[in-house]
Amino acid sequence: MCRPDTHDLRETFGREVETVSAHATEEITQAVHTAVEAALWAPSPHNTQPWSFAVSGDEISVRADSDRQLRTADPEGRQMLISCGAALFNVRLALRVLGYRPRVLVLPDPDRPALLATVRLAPGSGADEHSRLLHGEIERRRTHRAGFTALPVPERLLEELADQAATEGARLTPVRSEAAVRVLSALTGAAQDVQSQDRAFGLEVLRWARPPGSPRRDGVPAEGYPRTARLTNPPFAQRDYTGGRPWGADGSPDGSTGVVAVLTTRGDLRDDWIIAGQALQRVLLHASAYDVSAAFHTQALEMCHLREFLRLEMCSGEYPQMIMRLGFTSDDRPGTRRPLPEVLDELP
Ligand SMILES: Cc1cc2nc3c(=O)[nH]c(=O)nc-3n(C[C@H](O)[C@H](O)[C@H](O)COP(=O)(O)O)c2cc1C
Structure with missing residues (x-):
């Protein structure tokens, strides 16, 4: 590597x-x-x-x-x-x-x-x-939206991914403790539940969820999200792109959570967000080169109190910019762009 x-x-x-x-x-x-x-x-x-x-x-x-x-x-x-x-x-x-x-x-x-x-x-x-x-x-x-295979992500690759983030001025921290993973899972679930009760959040997700066969070149295509949420243990809540409609892909059973990792920056200004984006992409491409995909779960970062809690309790005071799971998958579908x-x- x-x-x-x-x-x-x-x-x-x-x-x-x-x-x-x-x-x-x-x-x-x-x-x-x-x-x-x-x-x-x-x-x-x-x-x-x-x-x-x-x-x-x-x-x-x-x-x-x-x-x-x-x-x-x-x-x-x-x-x-x-x-x-x-x-x-x-x-x-x-x-x-x-x-x-x-x-x-x-x-x-x-x-x-x-x-x-x-x-x-x-x-x-x-x-x-x-x-x-x-x-x-x-x-x-490609972004993954389900569990991963049982194949573990090599420790050496995780170290390299942390180096990739550091090269761009951000920090990628694999979450090692089971208790900390449970906290992240619980906060993701709580945020998803709050958002699913909120009409404005719901409408915003639906606006970007594409129905099967849609010719649109933006939004999440129906092949890109599962019809019913795929469980991991502990569970990491997925966005609900179906809105109760019979849309989304079938198949693929529940799977492994993979390695949970958090990307953080020292500051939280606009240039920090641009740093976070460059670091994220460098990490994702390096992971992809070794067949490791990422699933994102950013619901908790969209709720300011939960994000602040995560910053103070789980990120040593740094600002969490992305929560992801990393692992191996057999997904292979084309992406769409304008x-x-x-x-x-x-x-x-
Ligand atoms: C800042 C950011 C937050 C994201 N949050 C989520 C998320 O919470 N859940 C999810 O399934 N995908 C999330 N994604 C992934 C996007 O949905 C995905 O990048 C987009 O649909 C394009 O698909 P692709 O990554 O497969 O090319 C996020 C991506 C970014 C950059």
Whole structure:
């Protein structure tokens, strides 16, 4: 298994600007399009895809699309910025694999809060093996929504995943104690129960749950969520995308919980959320390279009192940004994303 590449923090916060005068304009145009196409495969809550991009010459702007923000579950836009951070990671990775060095400015203009990052292409020296490995997983990675097989996730891989998160400035902590896993399971169940009684939460989930055969290119497809919740022990409540309708996939019996892990950041400002998103995507791609998938359970993080409780009692005061289970699965279904022209502005 590979060790993480530690150059990326410099990539994200570097202020120096270099131009790629030697590269033909056409090659650059092709590269920025390829990088934005990679960005589209980032995860986002309910597959809202809350981003848009603009390209101008050798600069890509990554923007939040607040029309796609979950107003009830995510009023501050935290999950929206995590998603855009994951998309930003894919842009960086794709550019490196194409042979460029991405020069990233995060939140470059306080007067334009929706502009989350700009990425410019600088000449690079070719991608390392690990970048190519992660890049190969961008379209293959899928969110899982059931139990895992009994195969344990190797300890060494868990350490590597923690290193991947640290490389981006976040922390991934596998939850070792059974009691702590039970607490997370209980809080997830409590949050899911509260949300299922709340009309605004329910309507928001239903808005993004796609019926079978829907031609939509966003939202969670019916093949992507189970008709009846699949149990793990302890149980981790799933979102109810069916709303009582006979939608969703059948099959696959109950399974193992897998390894529960929490992604945290030291702060809880907008740049921390973008860091969390980049760390999340790096972790997910590295896991996927070893056939490990993630299931997300973020209900408790959408309830401010529960999130604060988790921060103080389970995360040593750091801010929880994502709760996930990691494990092996035989899932294999295609993902859906909106096409490039819907999300990309070409500027002169
Ligand atoms: C911030 C964030 C929160 C998420 N929360 C959940 C969740 O609570 N339950 C769930 O099943 N999936 C969750 N997801 C996963 C998305 O539903 C998934 O990324 C999206 O449907 C696209 O599918 P894909 O990841 O398979 O490409 C979350 C993703 C992100 C980025």
